Amino acid sequence: MPVILDEEKCTSCKKCQKICPSNTLWLTDGRPVVVDPDRCWHCMACVKICPFNALSLTLPSNISLRKVEMLSWHDGKDVVFVIRENGKEIEKYRFQVICE
Ligand code: SF4
Numbered sequence: 001m002p003v004i005l006d007e008e009k010c011t012s013c014k015k016c017q018k019i020c021p022s023n024t025l026w027l028t029d030g031r032p033v034v035v036d037p038d039r040c041w042h043c044m045a046c047v048k049i050c051p052f053n054a055l056s057l058t059l060p061s062n063i064s065l066r067k068v069e070m071l072s073w074h075d076g077k078d079v080v081f082v083i084r085e086n087g088k089e090i091e092k093y094r095f096q097v098i099c100e
């Protein structure tokens with residue numbers, strides 16, 4: 001499953017379901033589930049939109065041979081990306097989003 005949920009953080013707000021461009025992330029019993037993993041193209045939209053950092057993503061093997069996860073969230077005008085390996089942060093990036 002490409003998208004990983006931290007159940008304790010999820011408030012069932014449905015923002016991830018609404019933004020999923022491949023229409024494959026649906027709330028089931030109040031929890032987001034990727035119903036067809038083959039249709040998930042790892043766009044990170046659900047991870048970034050979650051206001052509670054409840055979602056992370058396992059990168060596909062054609063991108064990373066190591067089992068790493070990626071988290072992302074908005075922090076003011078920035079978007080932060082964190083890469084974790086075995087639950088430990090190994091890289092962190094911060095980009096400013098400029099909207100005209
Ligand atoms: S990573 Fe993109 S395509 Fe995959 S479930 Fe999330 S929003 Fe949908």
Ligand code: SF4
Pocket residue numbers: 005009010011012013014015016017032049050051052053054055
């Ligand atoms: S956006 Fe986050 S809190 Fe809202 S339903 Fe999805 S995982 Fe849960």
